[in-house]
Amino acid sequence: FGHVNYEDPHFNVGLPVFSIHGNHDDPAGV
Incomplete structure (x- = not known):
């Protein structure tokens, strides 16, 4: 990341x- x-x-x-938040809180990381 x-x-x-x-x-x-x-x-x-x-x-x-x-x-903790995961990819659901980080659209740019997916």
Whole structure:
């Protein structure tokens, strides 16, 4: 997910949030 975390709004919160939310909260990661 290193190619999307700069686009993901939750990147500012932290990567753990990205993992918890999964791809349903991250359309750019799919």
